[in-house]
Amino acid sequence: MEDAQVVVQLVRRCASGDAIAWEEIVQRFHRRIYNICYRFAGSADDAQDLTQEVFIKIYRTVGSFDGEKASFNTWLTTVTRNLLVDHFRKTRNDRSTDSIDAVQGAEDDGLTMADRLASDTPSPQVHVESRERREMVHKALQQISPELREAVILRDLQDMDYREIAQVLKVPEGTVKSRINRGRGELARLLQRTYRQAL
Amino acid sequence: MLGETKPGTQCAEFDALLADAIDGILNGQQRERFEQHKAQCVACSTLFAEVSNGRTWLDEIEEVAPPRNLVHNILAATSGAAQAAARFVPRISRWERLRREVAVVLAPVLTPRFAMSMGMAFFSIMLVLNMAQIRIKDLTPHNLSHTFYSSQNKLMRYYENMRLVYEIESRVRNLRNASDENEREEQNRRRQKSHDQTQEQNQNNEPDRHEHGEYSPERNFQLLASLDGNKQCPLTYTVTLVHRRREI
Numbered sequence: 339m340e341d342a343q344v345v346v347q348l349v350r351r352c353a354s355g356d357a358i359a360w361e362e363i364v365q366r367f368h369r370r371i372y373n374i375c376y377r378f379a380g381s382a383d384d385a386q387d388l389t390q391e392v393f394i395k396i397y398r399t400v401g402s403f404d405g406e407k408a409s410f411n412t413w414l415t416t417v418t419r420n421l422l423v424d425h426f427r428k429t430r431n432d433r434s435t436d437s438i439d440a441v442q443g444a445e446d447d448g449l450t451m452a453d454r455l456a457s458d459t460p461s462p463q464v465h466v467e468s469r470e471r472r473e474m475v476h477k478a479l480q481q482i483s484p485e486l487r488e489a490v491i492l493r494d495l496q497d498m499d500y501r502e503i504a505q506v507l508k509v510p511e512g513t514v515k516s517r518i519n520r521g522r523g524e525l526a527r528l529l530q531r532t533y534r535q536a537l
Numbered sequence: 538m539l540g541e542t543k544p545g546t547q548c549a550e551f552d553a554l555l556a557d558a559i560d561g562i563l564n565g566q567q568r569e570r571f572e573q574h575k576a577q578c579v580a581c582s583t584l585f586a587e588v589s590n591g592r593t594w595l596d597e598i599e600e601v602a603p604p605r606n607l608v609h610n611i612l613a614a615t616s617g618a619a620q621a622a623a624r625f626v627p628r629i630s631r632w633e634r635l636r637r638e639v640a641v642v643l644a645p646v647l648t649p650r651f652a653m654s655m656g657m658a659f660f661s662i663m664l665v666l667n668m669a670q671i672r673i674k675d676l677t678p679h680n681l682s683h684t685f686y687s688s689q690n691k692l693m694r695y696y697e698n699m700r701l702v703y704e705i706e707s708r709v710r711n712l713r714n715a716s717d718e719n720e721r722e723e724q725n726r727r728r729q730k731s732h733d734q735t736q737e738q739n740q741n742n743e744p745d746r747h748e749h750g751e752y753s754p755e756r757n758f759q760l761l762a763s764l765d766g767n768k769q770c771p772l773t774y775t776v777t778l779v780h781r782r783r784e785i
Binding site: 357360361364365368369372373376377382385386387390392394397468471472475476478479490494495500512515516518519521522523524525526527529530 | 552553555556557559584587588589590591592594595596597598599600601602603604607608610611612615616641
């Protein structure tokens with residue numbers, strides 16, 4: 339049985355009140371939803387709250403999912419995106435006073451000190467540099483406009499195809515591609531500027 | 538065809554193909570035209586470089602691990618909450634229930650302002666007790682009754698003492714008055730005696746003395762002043778002399 343069919347079965351069971359099916363859905367998709375929320379909202383705390391909100395909403399509306407119109411993945415991403423847009427509108431005023439330190443340390447790989455020592459990962463200096471670069475890109479991502487950001491996240495971080503992204507964003511595919519290009523270009527300019535300032 | 542159109546249109550077409558070009562999914566002919574225009578147009582070449590760089594930068598970003606308790610929280614917030622609520626009903630002890638009820642009743646009283654007032658009142662009471670040398674541990678029912686009875690005894694003793702003192706004072710005053718009276722009588726008697734002696738002497742030496750009005754209760758004289766009967770006088774004066782008894 340294909341993965342998409344398994345998911346559809348799970349969703350059906352969940353809609354009929356199967357708690358185990360619901361837990362399976364949460365286990366399968368929480369990481370992806372959390373990452374979308376984290377990259378869009380920029381903060382680990384916000385991402386956690388938003389992920390919970392997404393799943394609460396899905397739990398309540400899972401009965402309305404129509405597998406013929408779109409895949410569960412697309413539907414889930416659409417719900418997530420709508421909540422992120424709502425969150426963005428609500429917190430518009432707060433963002434101007436957000437500290438850039440809020441994202442520091444949020445991008446933890448979840449490894450303990452013992453795991454790091456035992457693993458074959460690069461040296462601590464390389465690890466720190468890599469981590470700094472990731473944080474810089476993450477910060478730069480927060481600075482581009484939300485329309486471009488969501489398109490870039492869905493394409494480059496979630497590997498969704500243009501058709502799915504167009505469904506989620508409810509815009510034509512050409513617009514999706516254009517937004518992705520503009521988003522990537524803006525991000526590159528921001529990072530180039532940051533590097534120049536750093537040097 | 539990309540190379541055959543006007544430059545503005547070529548750039549628009551380049552922009553449309555850019556995303557696919559970055560993904561590397563352009564077919565042979567499209568890729569050729571795209572590369573041709575990129576080589577000719579500086580703006581489009583720069584745009585391609587930026588977009589390509591942006592894509593490379595985004596590759597740096599890795600998937601982050603969600604918090605460990607996220608799944609648990611989601612399940613607790615959705616289906617787990619209802620199940621958990623049905624499964625586990627926390628027992629509340631009688632004391633805890635009473636405490637909560639009292640807390641609800643006292644909620645309006647337990648305000649900072651009231652607490653401040655209470656604190657001040659307590660401080661004042663403690664100050665007064667300290668000044669009166671009353672210790673808190675003395676304020677037990679047993680000690681309080683003991684203090685009450687001892688105070689009562691003290692008060693009674695004080696009253697009795699005072700009564701005795703007043704009684705003695707009263708007696709002394711009576712005695713003093715009595716002795717004063719005797720002395721006064723003695724003095725009067727002496728005076729009377731000396732007076733009588735003086736009178737007696739006067740009577741012997743000056744017999745007409747009574748006519749000049751010696752003060753005595755037995756001697757009330759009515760002097761009628763009259764002229765000679767032979768002479769006509771329209772007015773008759775009656776002079777009454779009231780002799781007062783001489784006070785001693």
